[in-house]
Amino acid sequence: MENSSFISQNRDEQVCFCGQILATRTSWTENNPNRRFRGCRFYGRPDACDYFSWVDPPPHPRYKNIINGLLRKANNNRNVEMRRLLKLHQIVIEVFMIGAIIVHYVF
Template identity: 40%
Template structure:
């Protein structure tokens, strides 16, 4: 068990700095305490990991934004589809009515 400087059980958090992306460390569980950094939970990452992880995170964040935009677009298109289907049903009904009227006209002529 690792303790912070104020005597509490330290918690594990994840660093997302450019120097230590994704590296876990021990920190004080009290928000805003002055204990600060206590120590590393993980071993130091290789340089290639340090170079690659920030780019992967940027790509992931961009994809999440794109998915959110596509979700909003999908909602809009579903609404337009419902409107088009309703309009299509109405036009089919008008077509049937016009053919019935035409048939009655031909029969009465």
């Protein structure tokens, strides 16, 4: 089967082999960061076809390095923020538990 979509006669949208309007998504893999592609909107389901095509050309290696570096940095910052929030939640829970114990023994 040829891997190309066709234009619907009723609409100007491209459709996949199973007749669904193509979904345009963005890849965030290390090899294709921020690269758009089109595919069956039901990809991964048993009744979906495996239509797939790139919208954007392959990224330049320098671009890949920059984007992947920024993504790693953002992920590290997010992890630091998550650890800070978890510590704050832990403190709130501990204060609540101490308050509950005090209320239990005082009243």
